[in-house]
Amino acid sequence: MLSRHRLSPDHFTYPFVLKSCAELSLRTVGECVHSRCVKSGLESDGAGEVGNADAVFEGMGVRRNVVSWTAMVSGFAQNGYADCALGVFDEMVGSGGDVRPNWVTVVSVLPACSHSAALDHWERIHGYARLIGADANPSVQVALVAMYAKCGSLVKARGCFDRMLDCDKGIVAWNTMITAYASHGRGLELVAVFEDMIKAGVKPDSISFTGLLSRCRHSGLVDLGLKYFEDMSNVYSIEPRSEHYACAVDLLGRTGRLSEAKELIDRMVVEAGPSVWGALLSACKTYKNLEMAEVAAEKLFELEPHNCGNTVMLSNMYAEIGRWDDVKRLRVLSKERGLKKSPGCSWTEINGESHVFVGGDTSHPQVVEIYKLLEELPKKMRARGYVPDLSFVLHDVSGEEKECHLNTHSEKLAIVFGLLNTCPGTVLRVTKNLRICMDCHTATKFISMIYDREIIVRVVNRFHHFKDGSCSCGDYW
Numbered sequence: 172m173l174s175r176h177r178l179s180p181d182h183f184t185y186p187f188v189l190k191s192c193a194e195l196s197l198r199t200v201g202e203c204v205h206s207r208c209v210k211s212g213l214e215s216d217g218a219g220e221v222g223n224a225d226a227v228f229e230g231m232g233v234r235r236n237v238v239s240w241t242a243m244v245s246g247f248a249q250n251g252y253a254d255c256a257l258g259v260f261d262e263m264v265g266s267g268g269d270v271r272p273n274w275v276t277v278v279s280v281l282p283a284c285s286h287s288a289a290l291d292h293w294e295r296i297h298g299y300a301r302l303i304g305a306d307a308n309p310s311v312q313v314a315l316v317a318m319y320a321k322c323g324s325l326v327k328a329r330g331c332f333d334r335m336l337d338c339d340k341g342i343v344a345w346n347t348m349i350t351a352y353a354s355h356g357r358g359l360e361l362v363a364v365f366e367d368m369i370k371a372g373v374k375p376d377s378i379s380f381t382g383l384l385s386r387c388r389h390s391g392l393v394d395l396g397l398k399y400f401e402d403m404s405n406v407y408s409i410e411p412r413s414e415h416y417a418c419a420v421d422l423l424g425r426t427g428r429l430s431e432a433k434e435l436i437d438r439m440v441v442e443a444g445p446s447v448w449g450a451l452l453s454a455c456k457t458y459k460n461l462e463m464a465e466v467a468a469e470k471l472f473e474l475e476p477h478n479c480g481n482t483v484m485l486s487n488m489y490a491e492i493g494r495w496d497d498v499k500r501l502r503v504l505s506k507e508r509g510l511k512k513s514p515g516c517s518w519t520e521i522n523g524e525s526h527v528f529v530g531g532d533t534s535h536p537q538v539v540e541i542y543k544l545l546e547e548l549p550k551k552m553r554a555r556g557y558v559p560d561l562s563f564v565l566h567d568v569s570g571e572e573k574e575c576h577l578n579t580h581s582e583k584l585a586i587v588f589g590l591l592n593t594c595p596g597t598v599l600r601v602t603k604n605l606r607i608c609m610d611c612h613t614a615t616k617f618i619s620m621i622y623d624r625e626i627i628v629r630v631v632n633r634f635h636h637f638k639d640g641s642c643s644c645g646d647y648w
Contacts, residue, residue, distance in 0.1 A: 237270055244272075245279035256283035257292060264299065274305035281314040285321035293322050309339040313347050320351030323600055323627040323634055337371065345373055349382040354633045356644040358390025377409055384418035388425060389633070389647045396422045410440075417446035424454025425647070429463055445474045452481065456488055464488055479510035517581040517603040521592050528584040537588065544587045545578055552617040555640075560610040580611050582628060590622060602629040616640050 240263045247256035260280045263272055272280075277300045284293045297315060300306040306315070312335050319328035332340075332348045345368040352361035365383050368375065375383075380403050387396030400419045403409045411419075416439055423432040432451055436443050448470045455464035464485060471481040482505050489497040505511075518527040528535065535541060549559070559577055582603050589599040607615075607630050619626050620640035628635045636643035 235266075235270065237273055237276065240266075240270060241272070241276040241279055244276055244283075248279055248281075248283040253283040253285075256280055260296070271303070272299065273303070274300075274308045274311050277303075277305050277311050278314045281311075281318040284318050293318060293324070293327075309335065309341075309344070312339065313344050316344070316347045316351065320347075320354060323355075323629060323636075325351060325355045325357070340371065340373070342373055342376055342379070345371075346376070346378045346382065349379055353382040353386040353389075355636065356386070356389060356633065356642075356647075358386045358392050361386045362392075362395070375407060375409075377412055377415070380409065380411075381414050381418070384415060384422070388418050388421045389644060391425070391645065391647050393422050393426050413441055413444040414446055416441070416443065417450045420447055421450040421454065424450060424457070427454075427458050429454055429458060429460055433463065443470075445471060445478070448474065449481070452484055456484055459488070459491075461488055461492075476508060477510065479505055479512050482510060483512055513605065515581050515603065515605045517585040517601050519585045519589050519599065519601045521589065526585070526588060528581045528588070530581050530584075531579045532581065532584055535584075535588070537591065540591055541584060541587050544591060545583065548583075548587070548614075548618070549578065551621055552614060555617055555620065557614065557617045560613065577610050580608065582607060582611050583614065586615065586618060586626060589626075590618075590624070596623070599624055599626045600629070601626070604631075606630055607635065612642065612646075616642055 240259065244256050244259050244263070247253075247259060257280065260272060260276065260283075263270065263276070277296065280296060284296055296318075297306070300311055300315070305311045312331055315331040316328045319325070319331060328351050329348070332344065335344060345364070348364050349361055349368075352358075352364060361383065365375070365379065368379070380399065383399055384396055387393070387399065397419065400411065400415065400422075403411050403415065416435065420432045420435060423429070423435065429451070432454060436447060436451065439447070448467045452464055452467040452471065455461070455467060468481055468485040471478070475481070482501050486498050486501045489495075489501070514529055516527055516529045518525050520526070526535065532538075533542075549557070582601055585601045585603075586599060589597075589601065593599065607628060612635065615626055615628065615635070615637045617640065618624070619637040624638075626637040628637070634643070
């Protein structure tokens, strides 16, 4: 009826329809409805009430079918319960009878693999997709590209993309590959993929340019990035959005062209959002332009008053030049607004078990061994030329205390734990909830060289691949 009246189902409609299909054992209808739900991007539980859905599922007993199983997998995966999603998928595979995961189930569970650091999860799900022939489905193929990219395996992501038939490579597939290269710091490869897409006759959209411009700015491809920014409207008739302007501002800001960046903001035909002013603030911090930083920060305080990151960045700039009264003033302001900085934490997975660390963590069972190696590292790194960057410890304390604080950042704890618990040559995979600081980035390059390890650190929306003393980002991030 909705379709007949040209109305679109939403996240309130689908749960009721799916529940009715399950209760009435309308398996085929349910599969069609859930398939449409997945394709429309509304498969997640909008209210996030996974617990209630789980209770309903457990009460279904023998009436469980592929629709209800898949709904639970999807609900857990889309709401961040990766382990639960993988657990339900495994239970579904081993449940017996004629209820088996189908291609929709595979598409639903793959995002959960993206949150896991364990290689066996990814390859096991991919192997099952091959077993049932789902790996030939274009939706599954695109999901596999996205999964491998988000798990840090760009080679496997590209392999899945290359195996797709040309006729199946629509804009979503191309954008997924563009985004993959963007998140892994592969600027030149991304540009090549973009040009291949144009040659294939696929017209780029705003998402294509978001990935393209983002990678150009993180690869130091300033002139090329600015050219593509101009091409958006001049060649492809795509009106730049706030996120595209943010990339252009960042491109200018990374080369110290702060005045040009500010002029671009003033000429914007759309309102400058937080990402635009945030790019300018970040550039001001890099080039220590406090006056312009204060202008950008004030705009950000208005646009997103509950984002403590802006206050922290300006506070850091004050701290770097010893203006502790201004640091205290911003601290009081943050307290009055109820702002709290999210604590940095990092995690790694060893033998199927996740280990989480926060800065200065002393709660891990192997804390003695971890801190012993942490004490040895600075000496080994200094012998190779490492100099700690104390500017990233923004407290009014002695240099020795600052270095001690630097040495116990969460990502360093996770990396050292990985060194202690894996065989030589094993790739270390670490995920962090925040941006990696400059000192940890530098230290990780030295660690990769000293221990002859590849270390992959995932931070927010991108990856750093450390190997032989260098990083894939080329020190642009």
